[in-house]
Amino acid sequence: MLKTIRERPGLQGILLISPTMFWLTVFLLIPLALIVVISFGARGSYGNVVYTFKLSNYARLFDAEYAGILWDSIWIALLTTLACILAAYPLAYFIARSHPTRRSFFMFLILIPFWTNFLIRIYAWMIILRGEGVLNAVMTAVGLMNTSVGQWLFEQVQLYTPGAVLVGMVYEFLPFMILPLYTSLEKLDPSLLEAAADLGARPWRAFLRVTLPLSLPGIIAGSILVFIPAMGMFVVPDLMGGAKTVLVGNLIRNQFFTARDWPFGSAASMVLMALTLVVTLIYTRTFGFGEELVP
């Protein structure tokens, strides 16, 4: 038996990928096929699925109410991605430029929050952003809440607003942006920046002409890692967005668990997948995957 395997490289390959193939077939391809089939069905009177072939579930998603939810989802996911880039870049840059022995320690710090359950961390944020929460107390203590600017700022991120959802999403996805950004910045040869300075580039221009283009692969990889899960996120908007912020993730969840309209939920899932693919494709077609920029 072992001898046969050793003599046939083709068989080795099949054996090596078969556990993964099995997993993907049972837990991805078959469920996906089911969702496709169900999305064309209809809801029975008792919340059961009636198998038909109708496009009405998809048509319903173009109703103003649902189209608005889809639009908000894309918008919040894009904002989350952008905010993650802006927050992660300086941090990743700092870590990549610090002494090699310290870098792994900093990366370790980035990963510490993962030791605590995600839900617990979101609850912590709820305590911070509540109307009478930690942030409010701190801002009151330093006198910021007496100013109109301070009040406005607080209202932007107060719990149960879209701003609070954004804070929660950025918090959740930031490490997925930091890691690929750090990887591409760490690969950047410091002598390239010396060369830029030597050729007369001030630090800011050297950044725009050398550092930024060469870290584009990291930005792209990080954006994909953040944007895709952000599109489907429902826990954060559920807990931090209140009733005001319903995103497509919440919509899908509600169809399956509350409304028991599996066909409509399936159709929404398919559209979410399609939208995510389209946005990701447009993005990568515009910027490339970035590999061609790396020597």
Add this chain to the structure above:
Amino acid sequence: MDDISVELRRVTKKFTSPEGTPVIAVDDVTLGIRNGEFFSLLGPSGCGKTTSLRMIAGFEQPTSGQVTIAGQAMGMTPPFQRPVNTVFQSYALFPHMTVAQNVAFGLEMKHAPKDGIRQRVTDALAMVRLPGLEKRYPKQLSGGQQQRVALARALVNRPQVLLLDEPLGALDLKLRKEMQLELKTLQREVGITFVYVTHDQEEALSMSDRIAVMNAGKALQVGTPTEIYERPNSRFVADFIGETNFLAGTLAGCEGTQAAVDCGGLRVFAETDHAPAPGTPVIVAVRPEKIRLHLEPLPNVLNCFAAHIENVVYVGTDTRFEMRLAGDHKLRVRQQNLVSTPDLAAYFSGRADVYATWLPDAAQVLME
């Protein structure tokens, strides 16, 4: 002082190593590099030559002392405001830019007019004999081509001084020899001051107008290749550049620039320029190729010593002898193979005991 392009005055650079121990990379170095000169900083790795170059470029700030370029004290002037350009050891070409974009970078930073840039880029690439590669990316070029792009990228800015940090280090031997000649020719053509860092003594000797030999952060000797090779001022310089025999002894006396040294039973005559007091311990340095071998002692010459041949090696251009003098001094001798037959090895091989001579002014008295 119009003649001086780059001046280092009492420049010292101290670092703290990652382990926390202080390191003196450059130790009180004073140098004057003349306009239009091909000047080399030569020394073993860690001697401070690259740190000196980086202080001229502005990548490092001296701990004390002053760097002056074209009459202007540099102080804390950042690299992007200095009238110098650098060719980096790793070339440091921008991987995301084409050859043309790389070469144009410096001109763009100085906001040169657009159509002027294109012409100057073309000219610069022609100058380094790389025309027609404008649209290639650095990774599509060979090491030698990348080296030329790096050179064009620096020279296109017409700097006052071009700094080169072991630019040929990554090339194979044949290409390196070619580029040495080309660099020297190029330097004469453009007339820009070149400051060239290398650990390769042959490279420094063949290319430079003047050389500073550095060791342990100090500039030990500054001079033309001939001065450095023929009149080394210290044991380190004599040993680092070329091959040298050292005979330890004490000074017996001086007459003008000629010194007599007692080396364990031998009285050796050699050149001296600092006339030390009799009794001072000194070393006599004599190059292997300056020594002649004879079968009989020569009458009435200084420096004629009986020598016992221990080993003979034929290496084509010359024959190398390892021999021992009275007083147990080892001596390496090279004799050029002027005639093909009978070869020197065969000629001397039957005779273990011969005579070695050299002219007093071919040897040098050095302080221990």
